[in-house]
Amino acid sequence: MLDGVRPQPATGRRPVRAALFAPLVLLASSFCSSAGAAEASPCPPDWEVQICELKAVVDVLKKEHLTEIDVPAFLDETIRLGVKTLPYARFFNAQERQELIKKDQRTRNGAPGIGIIFETLPDGLHIIDVVPDAPAAQAGVRTGDLVVAMDGNSMVGIDNAEIAKYANGEAGAPLKLTLLRGPSQQRLELAPLRAVIKPRPASVKRLDGNVLYTRLASFPEPTIGDYIDVVQAERKKGPPAAAVILDLRINGGGALNAAIGMTALFTGRDKTAMVTLQRDDKIQHRISTNWPDYDLPVMQGQDPLAPLQGDDWWRNVPLIVLVDGQSASAAEATAAALKDLGRARLLGTPTYGKGMAQTGVDIRDGTQVSWSNARNLRPNGCPMEGHGVVPDWIVPPRKDADMDGVLLGYREVDIPRAAYASKTAPDPFADVRKERQRLRERRALAKLDPANSAALPQKEFGTAKDWQLQQALNALAGKPVQVVAVNPRFMPAQPACLKLDVQVTERQKTQ
Structure with missing residues (x-):
C-alpha cells in the first residue's frame, strides 16, 4: 500500500490549448479563421476554436514531423495535461481506466x-x-x-x-x-x-475511565460497518463506555457518503450533514443524515444504522474528535458536521481544507474523465475549501512543537489553480499562498528543525506519548486542556459563510 494522502466529459475546452502549440498557431489559420478574416470558419458551430487549432497541429505533425508519431497517445497526453491543471481533475485512457478499476478492487481486498x-x-x-x-x-x-x-x-x-x-x-x-x-x-x-x-481503517482501544479511543485511518466504502463492528465488540467486553474519542488525524478521506453515515451514526436522523454548491455556486443540494443519503454500493441497499435506532448510547455518549493538518476531505467533513451540529468538540490543529467533491463519467472507448463538480459547505454554511476546520481546542502534536511550522504545513490553500480554471472567480487564495511560501522561506533561512513541526506518527497514536490524546482525556475528565496561543497570521483566514436554504431537500451522492 502506497497511500498518497493527497491525494490529485467534454474535451473541447480551453485546457487543451497549451504553450506546446504556440509556434504552430500560424499553421492553424487556414483551418480556423480568426475573427477578423473574411472567410467563415469551417469549425462546427459548437466547437471551440482551439479544437480546430489542435486538429491543424495534429495534421501538420502527421505529415511533417521527423518521425511518425503515435497520434492517439499524443492526443491522450494532450487531454491529460490540460485536465490535470484543474483542481482534482483526471483523465484516464482505456488502459488506465481498467488499471484504476483493478486498483479499487485491490484496495478493498488488500x-x-x-x-x-x-x-x-x-x-x-x-x-x-x-x-x-x-x-x-x-x-x-x-x-x-x-x-x-x-x-x-x-x-x-x-x-x-x-x-x-x-x-x-x-x-x-x-x-x-x-x-x-x-x-x-x-x-x-x-x-x-x-x-x-489489507485495509484496516477502524480500530478501538479501551482506556482508563472506560473511554473508548477509536480511530479511522481512512474513509473507504465499508467505513460505517467496520467502525460499528469494532466499537460494538469492545462495548460488550467490559463496563459501559463513558465516552468516545474519534481520531481522524492523518486521515486523507475517501467516500464522502461514508462521512455522512458517520455523522448520522452519532447525531441521529433529520439533520443537515452537508450542503453542496454546484455550477458557480448557483445550485444548492442538502445532504441529510437520513437514509439513503449515505447509501454506498457496499451496503447493497441495506441501511447499516437501522439496527441502532433504539440504542441511544451512540447519540448521547460524550464525544471528542481529534484532527490535524492531514485530516482531509471526508475526514474533515465528518469533524465539521459533528462540531456544527453540537454533537462533538474538536481538538488538535486546523484541518487540510479540501472542500470539493469529485465525480466521473465514461467518455468513449473506455476512457473516463473525473472532475470537481461540487463545493462542500458545512452545516453552518461555511466553506471548507482552503480554510479547513478550526478545532475548539488548538493543541500541538507535541507539547514542545513548533506551532508556526505546524500551521505552515502543506495544505489545500497551497495548491495553485490554473488561471483559466474559473472565468468568474480568480484564485481566491493566491495572495495567501504567496505569503505562506514567503514565511516558509524565511524559516528555511533560519534553519529551524522541521522535525519540531512534524505530524505525530501513527505508531504513537493512542499511547502515553500522544500529547493531543492526553489533552482530550483531560477534557473528558473535567481537567484543564493545555492549549496554545497561535499567531493569527499563521491561521486559516475567516471564511465567508452563506445563509443556507434549509428548504432544499435534494440530495447528491458523491465520492
Whole structure:
C-alpha cells in the first residue's frame, strides 16, 4: 500500500490549448479563421476554436514531423495535461481506466505495497506515516524521510497521479527507495519487499475511565460497518463506555457518503450533514443524515444504522474528535458536521481544507474523465475549501512543537489553480499562498528543525506519548486542556459563510 494522502466529459475546452502549440498557431489559420478574416470558419458551430487549432497541429505533425508519431497517445497526453491543471481533475485512457478499476478492487481486498503514507511535494514524497509491521517499517523507513527516487525513477516534481506506475508491483518484489533523512539530508538506499496489505481503517482501544479511543485511518466504502463492528465488540467486553474519542488525524478521506453515515451514526436522523454548491455556486443540494443519503454500493441497499435506532448510547455518549493538518476531505467533513451540529468538540490543529467533491463519467472507448463538480459547505454554511476546520481546542502534536511550522504545513490553500480554471472567480487564495511560501522561506533561512513541526506518527497514536490524546482525556475528565496561543497570521483566514436554504431537500451522492 502506497497511500498518497493527497491525494490529485467534454474535451473541447480551453485546457487543451497549451504553450506546446504556440509556434504552430500560424499553421492553424487556414483551418480556423480568426475573427477578423473574411472567410467563415469551417469549425462546427459548437466547437471551440482551439479544437480546430489542435486538429491543424495534429495534421501538420502527421505529415511533417521527423518521425511518425503515435497520434492517439499524443492526443491522450494532450487531454491529460490540460485536465490535470484543474483542481482534482483526471483523465484516464482505456488502459488506465481498467488499471484504476483493478486498483479499487485491490484496495478493498488488500493490495501489494510497502505501507507508507506520504504527501507529494515539489521536492519528493514526504513520509508522514509508516504502517506498523509493514515492509517499509521493517526495512527501516521512518516518518519524516523524503523519498526522492523509486527504482531509480525521480520522485522530485512528480505528479501524484504518476506515482502508481513506478510503485505498483507484485507481492514479494522489492521496491528500491532512495531516501533523504534528517537535517543533514543523509542519503539512504532501502529495498522493502512488497506484501499484501489489507485495509484496516477502524480500530478501538479501551482506556482508563472506560473511554473508548477509536480511530479511522481512512474513509473507504465499508467505513460505517467496520467502525460499528469494532466499537460494538469492545462495548460488550467490559463496563459501559463513558465516552468516545474519534481520531481522524492523518486521515486523507475517501467516500464522502461514508462521512455522512458517520455523522448520522452519532447525531441521529433529520439533520443537515452537508450542503453542496454546484455550477458557480448557483445550485444548492442538502445532504441529510437520513437514509439513503449515505447509501454506498457496499451496503447493497441495506441501511447499516437501522439496527441502532433504539440504542441511544451512540447519540448521547460524550464525544471528542481529534484532527490535524492531514485530516482531509471526508475526514474533515465528518469533524465539521459533528462540531456544527453540537454533537462533538474538536481538538488538535486546523484541518487540510479540501472542500470539493469529485465525480466521473465514461467518455468513449473506455476512457473516463473525473472532475470537481461540487463545493462542500458545512452545516453552518461555511466553506471548507482552503480554510479547513478550526478545532475548539488548538493543541500541538507535541507539547514542545513548533506551532508556526505546524500551521505552515502543506495544505489545500497551497495548491495553485490554473488561471483559466474559473472565468468568474480568480484564485481566491493566491495572495495567501504567496505569503505562506514567503514565511516558509524565511524559516528555511533560519534553519529551524522541521522535525519540531512534524505530524505525530501513527505508531504513537493512542499511547502515553500522544500529547493531543492526553489533552482530550483531560477534557473528558473535567481537567484543564493545555492549549496554545497561535499567531493569527499563521491561521486559516475567516471564511465567508452563506445563509443556507434549509428548504432544499435534494440530495447528491458523491465520492
